[in-house]
Amino acid sequence: MSNLTPALRDQMLSAVPSLRAFAISLSGNVDRADDLVQEALTRAIANIDSFQPGTNMSAWLFTILRNLFRSEYRKRRREVEDADGSYAESLKSHPEQSSNLEFKEFRVALDKLPAEQREALILIGASGFSYEEAAAICECAVGTIKSRVNRARTRLADLLAIESAEDFGPDHQTRAILSATGRR
């Protein structure tokens, strides 16, 4: 039967933190994300025979988790789709950063991206996968990943510019106020 060696189990465990971060970005909810991770691990263990030793365990688990999420998501039919800012909401448990206005704006903006763009951006920009690995995880062409990432970055820059000009910070507003008062 399944042949989960201690080495493979350790590889799984060390992939868990990043897998969770990815799951949260997909589901927009910490509890659901952890359930997804658990399901993905269960499925991975049951199918450990199909894992090619020496290949990237993390990428394999990400693929499984993403597929699980998508099949579940299709069933639930966009239940959370209109919950604007759901990702930002889910991260409220991290007060040290939620208090930071820049972070809040960033998360809200990230939430507004189409799911496929957000996913590609996270795999490349945060999880640290190569374009090839991300393409394998998302089961699409490398060029598709590249264009999704580019569109995601452009859109994010646009969204963030609306709120706080080119420097993301409150400086723009402050400057505007200062210049409006006209003395200085």
Place this chain on the structure above:
Amino acid sequence: MQAESSQTKPRGRLGRDVQSKIGQQLRAMYDDVVSEGVPDRFTEMLRQLDETKDKGVGS
């Protein structure tokens, strides 16, 4: 006022500073979760698996 036109940025082209800022925010957000490590529930889960295996399933 001349200042206005010189301030507008070309569209569809991201400045390097904007790009790197996006990258930073993205990683900081992600790493915030990563830094929580492996929750007990998953360590437990994989440990229990070992025990089940040792006992043999369905005797």
